[in-house]
Amino acid sequence: MARKPEGTRPAKIPHVVVLRLPLYARALALLQANGQEVVSSAELGDMLRVTPAQIRKDLSYFGRFGKQGRGYNVTRLLERLRLILGLDREWRMALIGVGKLGRAILEYGGFAPQGFRVVHAFDLDAGAVGQTFGGLTVRPVSELEQVLSADPVDIGIVAVPAFAAQKVMDSLVRCGVRAILNYAPIPAHTPQGVELRQIDPVLALQSMTFHLKSLAPPAE
Amino acid sequence: MARKPEGTRPAKIPHVVVLRLPLYARALALLQANGQEVVSSAELGDMLRVTPAQIRKDLSYFGRFGKQGRGYNVTRLLERLRLILGLDREWRMALIGVGKLGRAILEYGGFAPQGFRVVHAFDLDAGAVGQTFGGLTVRPVSELEQVLSADPVDIGIVAVPAFAAQKVMDSLVRCGVRAILNYAPIPAHTPQGVELRQIDPVLALQSMTFHLKSLAPPAE
DNA sequence: ATCTGTGAATTGATTCACAGCC
């Protein structure tokens, strides 16, 4: 398969750059809320603990958004980043697993304002099915394929116990989901072309203790 | 020919390696639970979608744990990784913010079996203070410094609203906490020497949509 | 005078490839 070097939307964007763009967008939204009109890469870098050169280089993959001697227009750059990230539309999501975690997700107010909307919720447990959380009625997982083929979503959120998670993810992929946010602590896999992100506080803790273990015990 | 310093570990460990070790440990625990005694880097790599060479190289920073022609003894390697990561002890944590998210954290059963124990919970809101979740009674944040100086913790978990998060983190640092797990969606900072990890599902979603936006709409 | 955008240089991470051992 040939990749053309010419073309409209140019070359490959380094993976880490894509991971940083949402960070930039968030910082810009903060500045915008404060009424700041212009920001330099140095100032943004201070906010985010990232070098100014990195910010400029990252942005340069997508275009030239700044003015020499001045900096970036906050609103304009934020607008452009939202476009680049695809945040100029609403994304529909399905949640699988409505236990304690799943309920917290359904009732979490942080997704909707960013354009991420949970439109279906499923659970295996008959106890949860039929209940309503955050305005959504929980359906049985047995209806997953049927519901999603009638009313597709872009993203799946997996909040089931570890032992069931990979199978649920496979179902979601079969239903045409193209991205999965997985909260289950397992080595999860998706086929090529289906994005996957893990939310795993235990892994985060375990990588911090590596740095803690050699330090003196908490004392003053 | 320079030889490696014998039995020492002051060699500098790449940051990414430390982030992968908990992944290895988890996969090994899975194998162990299945009764598997030996594993090769190729098999582990299959489980985790990591190249065998990377696994061998990562482990080589810490010692020689395998047998040529055979592989790694699952139990022994897991044991060593747990030691390296500091998982051979219990870590004490304080939770700040007992809203919906904080409650889900207190009632989450996944920390304790891994040796991470929440021993104090704080909230600003008088409504939450005094209530008990997961066996812990919520105290007012005003007592944070007093309680933590009498009974220190290693790690702080921040689950307060965004506007309050940085101030809470600063307090925790003053209380001698050496690592923070932050759930608030802000560009958070800790001083040099205080580890920080962010749990941020919205950022994860926003970096996935970058890849989704150019694809055909969900259709079947 | 200031700050962007970007090739070039550098630093860091991953993969290769093979000697050595089981």
Added chain:
DNA sequence: GGCTGTGAATCAATTCACAGAT
């Protein structure tokens, strides 16, 4: 034959440093 451990080679990411714009 199979697999580890590891220098060397490759590939990727970051930082430097400066020309050019305002």
